[in-house]
Amino acid sequence: MKITVKGSTGNISKPLTQKLIAAGHTVTVVSSNADKAAEIEALGAIPAIGNITDVDFLTTAFSGADAIYTMVPPNFGATNLRAYMNQAGEAYAQAIKNADVKKVVQLSSIGAHLGEGVGPIKGIHDVEGILSKLDGVNIKFVRAPFFYTNFYGNVDMIKHAGILGNNYPADARLIMVHPKDIADVIFEELQNNFEGKSIRYLYSDESTPAGAAKAIGQAIGKPELPWVEFNDEQALAGLLQAGIPEEMSKNFVEMGTAVRSGAIWEDFDAHKPAQKSAISLETFAEEFASRF
Incomplete structure (x- = not known):
């Protein structure tokens, strides 16, 4: 199959791309960073460099694909994070329609059932809603929990303060996942013959x-x-x-x-x-x- 993957050479997209190529698929990898093109080519994939809010670029990247994997990367520079995520979701939806893509696996999040009170996940909730309106497109929303790899952001806290911490208690529930486990599920779903819109949860x-x-x-x-x-x-x-x-x-x-x-x-x-x-x-x- 011809498959387009968003996420450049990140913690999910890189192992996903490697698995897809090893399985014999032709893979195009979408990245906003031109410096990643050589690394993408080294994986055996075709780089597509551009912005995920650019409908024309996405339409070209999606054209001819049997399936696509999409996600909205964090934008730390956004002055309105939810508005940025909605803009990306609308661009995806229009490009999917333009390119006549029939199978989409979208990275979502635990908590995306809520439209308020969940921080950046509010935008992911909105993206699910935007994509769900597409007629004749089969979409699997993969709702992932807390990434283990988020703990890498706490290295300085551990080294300098000798603690881990956040604004929830030590006995709160914490459901976690490894990005490689997400890659495995997305790899599986891209090759599955699912129909309609559905949600899949996973956790490690x-x-x-x-x-x-x-x-x-x-x-x-x-x-x-x-x-x-x-x-x-x-x-x-x-x-x-x-x-x-x-x-x-x-x-x-x-x-x-x-x-x-x-x-x-x-x-x-x-x-x-x-x-x-x-x-x-x-x-x-x-x-x-x-x-x-």
Whole structure:
């Protein structure tokens, strides 16, 4: 098959592209970064360099594809994150229509059943709604939970403050996934003959923030690494101090409140997969330690 993949050479798209090429598919990889073209070619894929809000560019990248994988990458420079995500969703929808694509696998998120109170996931909720209006297009929304790899953003916190923390308590639920496990599910769905619009949840492990801190702490030789709950103001101040722009920081804090309340997990619980994906929290913790 001819398949177009969004996500450049990221944590999901790179292993996904490698698996698709190994399976004999012809793959075009969409990236906004021209510097990635050589790396994409080295994978055996065809680079398509352009902006995901550019309908003409996307139409060309999607034309002739039997299936496409789409996602909206974070835009830390957006002054209105939700509006940016809606713009990207509308561009995807128009390009899918223009190119007459019939099969789409869209990366979504746990919490996308909610249109408010979930930070950046509000925009993902909107994108699901925009794409769902496309007639005659089969779409699988893959709703992923908290990425293990988000913990790489806490390396400085661990090294300088000796803690892990956020604006939810140590005993909150934390449902997590490895990007490679997401790549495996998307690889599978791109080759499945699904019809209509449907949602698929996945997860690699379930624990708590305290459990995550313990696993990571043991792996890096800091077995007493604690999880510290911040209030919302402290969490916002910490993100701003770390250089995260205000719009994104406020969205992250709001998402933390949904973890704290448990609202983010409600629809997942109603449709929980029978089996976990492959990579456990402890396995990721060893991976984290190797890069710490």
